[in-house]
Amino acid sequence: MRKLNPAKLLLSKWTAVKPIDKNKHFLISKIIRPDDPNAPLELFEIEAVYSKKSHQIHWRELQDETKWRQGWISD
Structure with missing residues (x-):
């Protein structure tokens, strides 16, 4: 599980495994x-680069390496 700082996630790039x-x-x-x-940051809006569709995601989901990879990775 990778360590992430939610305050630094804005404009970061991600690749969905599926x-x-x-x-x-x-x-x-x-x-x-x-x-x-005073409450911690939890939700972010994540936007698809190609279709511009967006949805909300809890930042801890990005720590799951079976679902997300940091950066834009092509297979």
Whole structure:
């Protein structure tokens, strides 16, 4: 399991091990800040590079190397 700092994930690049809706390359496009300013960051908006579709993801999901690889990797 890789160590990640959620505060530094904005605009980072990710590759899905298994394509999601026919998309493989993604970019963290937005930090979804909690209502409580003292609460930790948890949710991010991840955007597909090709289709521009986006969805929310918990940053800890990116630590799962069976689902995500850091950077844009072509197989």
